[in-house]
Amino acid sequence: MALFQPEDYKHIVTTGSDNYQIMTRPNSHIPETSMKVKIAALLRGFARRCPACGGGRVFAGYISPEEECSSCNIPLSQYRSDDVPAYFTVFIVGHLCVPGVLILERMVSPAIWVQAAIWLPLTLILTLYLLPRIKGTVLALLWVLRIKG
Ligand SMILES: [Zn+2]
Numbered sequence: 001m002a003l004f005q006p007e008d009y010k011h012i013v014t015t016g017s018d019n020y021q022i023m024t025r026p027n028s029h030i031p032e033t034s035m036k037v038k039i040a041a042l043l044r045g046f047a048r049r050c051p052a053c054g055g056g057r058v059f060a061g062y063i064s065p066e067e068e069c070s071s072c073n074i075p076l077s078q079y080r081s082d083d084v085p086a087y088f089t090v091f092i093v094g095h096l097c098v099p100g101v102l103i104l105e106r107m108v109s110p111a112i113w114v115q116a117a118i119w120l121p122l123t124l125i126l127t128l129y130l131l132p133r134i135k136g137t138v139l140a141l142l143w144v145l146r147i148k149g
Contacts, residue, residue: 045140
């Protein structure tokens with residue numbers, strides 16, 4: 001069973017990069033479910049770009065999804081990631097910062113204010129940087145899997 005049905009392409013205009021061309025040709029010699037297509041969509045999501053065409057922005061603001069892609073008109077707001085991006089962000093940032101605190105404490109044992117001055121801003125910056133990118137990746141994954149919410 002094909003992951004993408006021909007009716008999935010009716011809203012896509014034919015222009016763009018090679019990956020875009022692959023995704024807009026249902027009868028391409030490259031399988032539609034190929035890992036290359038899926039990874040390209042996830043990378044576009046991480047870049048906060050439309051997973052289908054890579055042209056339009058995924059978010060209207062910081063993490064508010066656009067109603068639809070300004071380039072290819074796929075309905076981005078129908079793919080709802082809920083709390084998953086926040087969970088992944090906490091998981092990643094926690095696994096980067098907590099070992100950092102422990103390693104620094106073990107090696108140098110600095111004053112508490114030094115630890116706080118290093119790790120609190122780093123945690124905040126990493127969280128603010130990663131959250132929209134992870135949300136874009138999750139939206140791209142939902143788009144690849146055709147899971148609308
Ligand atoms: Zn698009």
